[in-house]
Amino acid sequence: MESIKKVQVLLLDDDDDLREGMKWMFETVDLPMQGYATFDAFKNGLDEHVNSDAALCLLLDLRMPDMSGLEVFEWLKRSGYSLDRLPVIFLTGHGDISTAVESVKNGAFDFYEKPTTDQRLIERVKQALQKSGEYLVNLEVLKQWSERIDRLSPREREVMFLVAKGKLNKVIASDLDISMRTVEVHRANVFDKLKVRSAAELATLLSRLSDRLGFDQLAGLE
Known part of the structure; x- marks a missing residue:
């Protein structure tokens, strides 16, 4: 993580206790987390994160009452959000493993079965943040080249x-x-x-x- 100056973990999950526990877990290893209980709240805050200079990772609950994680994932792709800029890790129950595996084939970074309070998830999130950071670096390089062409x-x-x-x-x-x-x-x-x-x-x-x-x-x- 040394090459990334700023990081931000995002979590979309309607479970209040899970959001609180995950926030505590990640912040104890110096990974700030912003939790969202609803899609609308997440959607309203997303562009601010994407347009920032922080590397990102989205933890996305597969099952939510109003809009499923899979529907949110498809919305992200339809809306043009880069999955390199915003790698997605699904949080899933045991019964949804096959769906989560299919989502990885369709561009998700990974999935983890709940409960997820373990070191493996932290390391995978760090890898996702690294990927997002590399995307930002590459974007800056291309911006410099385009300025030369201008x-x-x-x-x-x-x-x-x-x-x-x-x-x-x-x-x-x-x-x-x-x-x-x-x-x-x-x-x-x-x-x-x-x-x-x-x-x-x-x-x-x-x-x-x-x-x-x-x-x-x-x-x-x-």
Whole structure:
């Protein structure tokens, strides 16, 4: 946990005693917990947590009276919340093990059978928090790259994407109706501003960025 500066464990469970016990258990190992008794309360506070700089983990009761944990899980996915940003660990009774296993196949981080007051759950939560923290670090790296791309001129962006597609300078010159020398200058500027050394490295970078930002936002080409 050394690499994560802030952490926050979230718990959605309608059992008052369980929330109190879990809060005590996690806070004794320096893991702050925010408990929610209802989906509405959880939903209203979720964005504040997701938009913070704290690594997160959600402990989610599979069976609740108003909205089941599985329904909450599907809502999270439909609403676009990243399960890397917010790893979900289901809390389940013995009769729900098969459902919990299926949820892991569908993206949940793990599940634990109640009662869950043991060291194994604490360690698994720490691993989930580590995953969330890595997501935040990666997001910050991609943000820095996108800011570098924002500093490129429109023509440099055009050249950047054509270079990343593996096109030769003479082909780029023909496509853009500019001289070879101009292409060479733009290509050098792109490599310098983005601090990459080859077309292959540039292509890899843009592929990573497209997953987060979309080529439309970066290029204005396609």
